[in-house]
Amino acid sequence: xxxxRRGEYEVVIVGAGVIGLYTAYHLARAGVQRxxxxxxGFLSNGASGRNGGGIRQQWETQATLRLxxxxxxxxxxxxxxxxxxxxxxxxxxxxxxxTETELARLREVHRMVRSEGLPAEELSPERIHDRVxxxxxxxxxxxxxxxxxxxxxxxxxxWGLYEAVGSLGVEVTLGVEATxxxxxxxxxxxxxxxxxxxxxxxxxxxxxxxxxDLARRVGLxxxxxxxxxxxxxxxxxxxxxxxxxxRAGDGLYFSQTMRGEIVGGLTIAHPPGTGAGMPSSPAFLRxxxxxxxxxxxxxxPVGVLRAWSGFYDxxxxxxxxxxxxxxxxxxxxANGFGGHGLMLAPAATRRVAQVVLGQKSDLDPAxxxxxxxxxxxxxxxxxxxxxx
Amino acid sequence: MERPPPVKVRFxxxxxxxxxxxxxxxxxxxxxxxxxxxxxxxxxxxxxFCGVGYCTQCLVRVNDAPNVRxxxxxxxxxxxxxxxxxWPRPGFDLLGALDWIFxxxxxxxxxxxxxxxxxPLYHRVVRRLAGYGELPRHPPERPPSSVGPxxxxxVLVVGAGRAGRxxxxxxxxxxxxxIVIERERAALPLASLRAVHVGTTAVFLSRRxxxxxxxxxxxxxxxxxxxxxxxxxxxxxxxxxxDASLFFAGNDRPGVVVADQAERAGPVAGPRPFRRALLxxxxxxxxxxxxxxxxSVEAVASFGSIDPEVTLRASELGIPLYPRTILxxxxxxxxxxxVRLRSRGGETTFSLSVDAVVLAHRRLPNAQLFFQLGARxxxxxxxxxxxxxxxxxxxxxxxxxxxxxxxxxFPPDGTAAExxxxxxxxxxxxxxxxxxxxxxxxxxxxxELEAYYREFLRFRPSWSKCIVCPCEDVLMDEVExxxxxxxxxxxxIKRFTGAGTGLCQGRYCIPDALLLLALLEGRPANEVGYIxxxxxxxxxxxxxxxxxxxxxxx
Numbered sequence: 001x002x003x004x005r006r007g008e009y010e011v012v013i014v015g016a017g018v019i020g021l022y023t024a025y026h027l028a029r030a031g032v033q034r035x036x037x038x039x040x041g042f043l044s045n046g047a048s049g050r051n052g053g054g055i056r057q058q059w060e061t062q063a064t065l066r067l068x069x070x071x072x073x074x075x076x077x078x079x080x081x082x083x084x085x086x087x088x089x090x091x092x093x094x095x096x097x098x099t100e101t102e103l104a105r106l107r108e109v110h111r112m113v114r115s116e117g118l119p120a121e122e123l124s125p126e127r128i129h130d131r132v133x134x135x136x137x138x139x140x141x142x143x144x145x146x147x148x149x150x151x152x153x154x155x156x157x158x159w160g161l162y163e164a165v166g167s168l169g170v171e172v173t174l175g176v177e178a179t180x181x182x183x184x185x186x187x188x189x190x191x192x193x194x195x196x197x198x199x200x201x202x203x204x205x206x207x208x209x210x211x212x213d214l215a216r217r218v219g220l221x222x223x224x225x226x227x228x229x230x231x232x233x234x235x236x237x238x239x240x241x242x243x244x245x246x247r248a249g250d251g252l253y254f255s256q257t258m259r260g261e262i263v264g265g266l267t268i269a270h271p272p273g274t275g276a277g278m279p280s281s282p283a284f285l286r287x288x289x290x291x292x293x294x295x296x297x298x299x300x301p302v303g304v305l306r307a308w309s310g311f312y313d314x315x316x317x318x319x320x321x322x323x324x325x326x327x328x329x330x331x332x333x334a335n336g337f338g339g340h341g342l343m344l345a346p347a348a349t350r351r352v353a354q355v356v357l358g359q360k361s362d363l364d365p366a367x368x369x370x371x372x373x374x375x376x377x378x379x380x381x382x383x384x385x386x387x388x
Numbered sequence: 389m390e391r392p393p394p395v396k397v398r399f400x401x402x403x404x405x406x407x408x409x410x411x412x413x414x415x416x417x418x419x420x421x422x423x424x425x426x427x428x429x430x431x432x433x434x435x436x437f438c439g440v441g442y443c444t445q446c447l448v449r450v451n452d453a454p455n456v457r458x459x460x461x462x463x464x465x466x467x468x469x470x471x472x473x474x475w476p477r478p479g480f481d482l483l484g485a486l487d488w489i490f491x492x493x494x495x496x497x498x499x500x501x502x503x504x505x506x507x508p509l510y511h512r513v514v515r516r517l518a519g520y521g522e523l524p525r526h527p528p529e530r531p532p533s534s535v536g537p538x539x540x541x542x543v544l545v546v547g548a549g550r551a552g553r554x555x556x557x558x559x560x561x562x563x564x565x566x567i568v569i570e571r572e573r574a575a576l577p578l579a580s581l582r583a584v585h586v587g588t589t590a591v592f593l594s595r596r597x598x599x600x601x602x603x604x605x606x607x608x609x610x611x612x613x614x615x616x617x618x619x620x621x622x623x624x625x626x627x628x629x630x631d632a633s634l635f636f637a638g639n640d641r642p643g644v645v646v647a648d649q650a651e652r653a654g655p656v657a658g659p660r661p662f663r664r665a666l667l668x669x670x671x672x673x674x675x676x677x678x679x680x681x682x683x684s685v686e687a688v689a690s691f692g693s694i695d696p697e698v699t700l701r702a703s704e705l706g707i708p709l710y711p712r713t714i715l716x717x718x719x720x721x722x723x724x725x726x727v728r729l730r731s732r733g734g735e736t737t738f739s740l741s742v743d744a745v746v747l748a749h750r751r752l753p754n755a756q757l758f759f760q761l762g763a764r765x766x767x768x769x770x771x772x773x774x775x776x777x778x779x780x781x782x783x784x785x786x787x788x789x790x791x792x793x794x795x796x797x798f799p800p801d802g803t804a805a806e807x808x809x810x811x812x813x814x815x816x817x818x819x820x821x822x823x824x825x826x827x828x829x830x831x832x833x834x835x836e837l838e839a840y841y842r843e844f845l846r847f848r849p850s851w852s853k854c855i856v857c858p859c860e861d862v863l864m865d866e867v868e869x870x871x872x873x874x875x876x877x878x879x880x881i882k883r884f885t886g887a888g889t890g891l892c893q894g895r896y897c898i899p900d901a902l903l904l905l906a907l908l909e910g911r912p913a914n915e916v917g918y919i920x921x922x923x924x925x926x927x928x929x930x931x932x933x934x935x936x937x938x939x940x941x942x
Contacts, residue, residue: 042877042879042880043875043880044880044883045879049883076504076507077504079500079501079502079504080501080502080504083498083501084497084498085496085497085498085499085500085501087496087511087514088507089511089515134523136527155883155884156497159497159873159875159884163873163874166874234927234930235454235455235520235891235927236428236518236519236520237454237455237519237520237521237522237523238516238518238519238520238521238522238523239515239516239518239519240522240523258511258514258515258518259518259519259860259886260515260518260519260520279594280592280922280923281594282592282594282605282607282617282936282940283938283940285592285607285923285924285933285936286933286934286936286938286940288933289930289931289932289933289934289936290934292930292934293930293931293934297527297528298523298524298525298526298527299523299524299930300524300527300528300929300930300931300934301452301453301454301524301528301929301930301931302454302455302523302524302929302930303455303891303927303928303929303930304924304927304928304929304930304933305891305893305927306889306893306922306923306924307922307923307924308920308922
């Protein structure tokens, strides 16, 4: 652990994942000096290095859809702008419905996607078979597909941002945990960490699964909660699967990476919070294996190479938390992405940076602001397409 | 015992007869050292390397199932065997040109970014190159069956080598219900044991707590059959060890093998697959190899000193000895033809004409399951790897989890059996003779191997690929480049380079990569860390896992 070089910063960002690093990148490019990023683990130890790499624009809420759409454009440019190839392959996202009810729900999303001008298609089982012949259509009544969605390789996104912020003069200190904040009447004055107290004007909470822990440590009552999700990867096979497949009913999702591995997950209920760490469970291996073999019977003899888990940072309404709350001024939330941090990072973090820079943001605080959960009487917009 | 009649298999369209008790890799091609496939990135020719079902170098397609390890597969009548990832055939593969076109490797981290409009083309080409086998053409005839509920037992013994067998026998004497799992099919005679599953691997162990009592849940996979779930009150882990790889240029050439593979395919077993081997190593394992097939050894070289036991046997056979010697590179395309050596601290570089390189310089403990269960581990410099912390009764820091044998630091030719008995007494809750002390290993001292690599880095040839991770074709240059860019620690280097993410689960790259990184980062190897041991311990078919009962545990 290299301790932070200074005692005083303009902005301290907690979390060196894609959200934290992308925020640092936008801020540094806007000319902000003295930015520090701290992280409790090693680079890519959190969800940024543990996700399935899915990038989709098929969302039910218009605002999220627009963030996703902007992010897709950013990832297409990532290699040129940041020097690292994230292998963003636009093979599409195929949502599958097993019942008419599920299909009706997918259609609602589909209408929103179409109304935004994206050429999404509704597919009959026959058309689904044409796209992915390996799928068993026993329990598929239909689906929706958008060709410009896709998958990328998450690690190079972290490396590219890490090096870019470094060359812009941002300090990144790994192995340092944020323990709390100091404040005066105007808001944040310092952050306390395992490497000591650091004076700062702004704190950005981009700690992913650990961000509600941090919010509590600074005296806030967070609405988000960490939930553990598991993933597995199979042995590498020659390419046979172009799109990311998501099943609406149980949240099964999987895609084939550039390396040929089938990578995917399935939701298994685990106790909430970060306390139990990130182990894998036999129950997940069993359920995931059954689901995969059920949907792609030809995968039966293929070996599972490894399984791992990580944290989703879930909010009650399925929308991320972006902005400064009234509870603690200059403490900016950039979390609650519910497993979609990488997917929304380039666009969402531009809005986070706007908060720090005092610029006007196009994000509706009623949808994304931290204070939205305080108003018990509000009519909440809820993003229901939280899978995949 | 009567020999079973030979079976007929079809290999690349031709009928072959095979001994049904002999691993498939021994009968394909021209014997155990034949090229069976091409590597994943550079299409380098590859022949069986480890012989124990860990590495990626003997994969074939058997009856439509991809990526079958032919060193573990016993042929059955009518099997159809095809080769993978090579066109037209593994011996002559057109894509092998990639290896010549990219002598310094392909940079997929920074490369293929421009021009942007070519992105879809890059994706198509690179995807096509990736992966080993094709998806099966047909779904299985029967959907995966379910197995019954978990089998309860008092004690589960993982590994039936000297230690595990001694433990199982003692547990039976105590009348404790015991299940024994053994990965090898033909290990020591196990007839006296009651519940023993051979050819079976424990792929995932987890702790379960139900009320006050805690227990262990185990997923065990018999080769080619559905997985089984076992619930045990206590577990004795005695999974033994394996022979380590070594970094040198051309270390993936056909004919370069670890002692485990030489032992299984060596001259004693059948027709001689090699006649002039370089035996690398100077400790007990090298002595064992000399005893087995000294007649086929051309020279003995070691990174350090050579034990008197080896010296004596070698001088009887008239084999030259090269202590304190760097193995710089192995040359030869379809088969190793020669090796280039350099005396450490000296000026002389010389070549030897050989037809195999047998690596017997270092045994490593199978530590995966200890890590998986969260037992506290410590760095043991004398083996250059991690061993579990143990109490006087050989209990790990996980209550109810005991360790014995080579994986616990008791040498197979020494106190392994004693340690098994002591662990069994403790697991059964009966007093017995105290556990033997763990002697320091004679095989290797980590700092000496680190110093060896320091010299290797100075003299290694720049034009011949030194493969750190053969499963993913990761070059030593890539590890050094990641270090140069500022990435530190084995977990980050693993993610940056891909080393350790292949089918061997890091067994043949991570141990030496730790020493290399210790050298580059200028800190002790244990501070470089260790990779998280993710389940399953070996790749496990989806159909096997799908068959598990619901009570398998959370």
